[in-house]
Amino acid sequence: MRIAILDDDPSQLDFVCQILTSNGHICHPFQSGKEILKKLHRESYDLLILDWQVPDLSGMEVLHWVRDKFSKTLPVLFMTSRTSEEDIVEGLTAGADDYMTKPIRRSELIARTQALLRRAYPIPNSSKKITFNDYLFETDYGRITLAGKPIEIYQKEFDIALLFFCNLGRPLSRAYIVEKIWSHDDDIPSRTIDTHISRIRSKLHLRPENGYRLSPVYSYGYRLEQLNSQEDFLQSA
Numbered sequence: 001m002r003i004a005i006l007d008d009d010p011s012q013l014d015f016v017c018q019i020l021t022s023n024g025h026i027c028h029p030f031q032s033g034k035e036i037l038k039k040l041h042r043e044s045y046d047l048l049i050l051d052w053q054v055p056d057l058s059g060m061e062v063l064h065w066v067r068d069k070f071s072k073t074l075p076v077l078f079m080t081s082r083t084s085e086e087d088i089v090e091g092l093t094a095g096a097d098d099y100m101t102k103p104i105r106r107s108e109l110i111a112r113t114q115a116l117l118r119r120a121y122p123i124p125n126s127s128k129k130i131t132f133n134d135y136l137f138e139t140d141y142g143r144i145t146l147a148g149k150p151i152e153i154y155q156k157e158f159d160i161a162l163l164f165f166c167n168l169g170r171p172l173s174r175a176y177i178v179e180k181i182w183s184h185d186d187d188i189p190s191r192t193i194d195t196h197i198s199r200i201r202s203k204l205h206l207r208p209e210n211g212y213r214l215s216p217v218y219s220y221g222y223r224l225e226q227l228n229s230q231e232d233f234l235q236s237a
Helices: 010-022 033-040 059-070 085-093 106-120 155-165 174-181 190-203 230-236
Strands: 002-006 026-030 047-051 076-080 098-101 129-132 135-138 143-146 149-151 212-217 221-226
Touching (some): 002 033, 010 026, 010 106, 033 059, 047 059, 047 106, 059 076, 059 085, 076 106, 085 098, 098 106, 129 155, 135 155, 143 155, 155 190, 174 190, 174 221, 190 212
Parallel strands (some): 002 047, 047 076, 076 098
Antiparallel strands (some): 129 135
């Protein structure tokens, strides 16, 4: 999972990154609240870990922006030296999903992080068959059927399609798609991503008249939306 971490203490930031990287996550460290906000305008993350007391823009201010302007569902973990009950209540009321007090303990950090990710992304990796309305994904075979009819699709197209369906309504940045599908290969041309997504849109009939819209998000990436009503369809027409 891609995790963005905000802490103005370099040693603390390195410590948290080392723990989470050793547990299989991809960490993106930030020492400035303004820096992480700038990145959030352009990149996707699976989890945010925010220090409350950051000089230029506090973790609380970042949290307010995320919940107000960006996402109501992106999991956020506070880590701070503020330990009073009032502080904990304030953080959780503002929209944090969990709260850790410093000093950070390795096992606790891993456990809390994994718990947040399980709740936010509940589809287990071990699922053999995953259903989204008329779409059936068979992960063992890289196969998709639509209303019982098989769709001819390549493995990378399957992986990208499943990624979008597992993140319905959520904008995914190009960098996020590359890291999820092509691992750490940063040399994937934008044209390659666009070509794969164009094929997915066509093969899976992801069009408003069929109840879905796979569309670009300007200067960011792509988003798959499920249109739940005739009004949604008319607005997108």
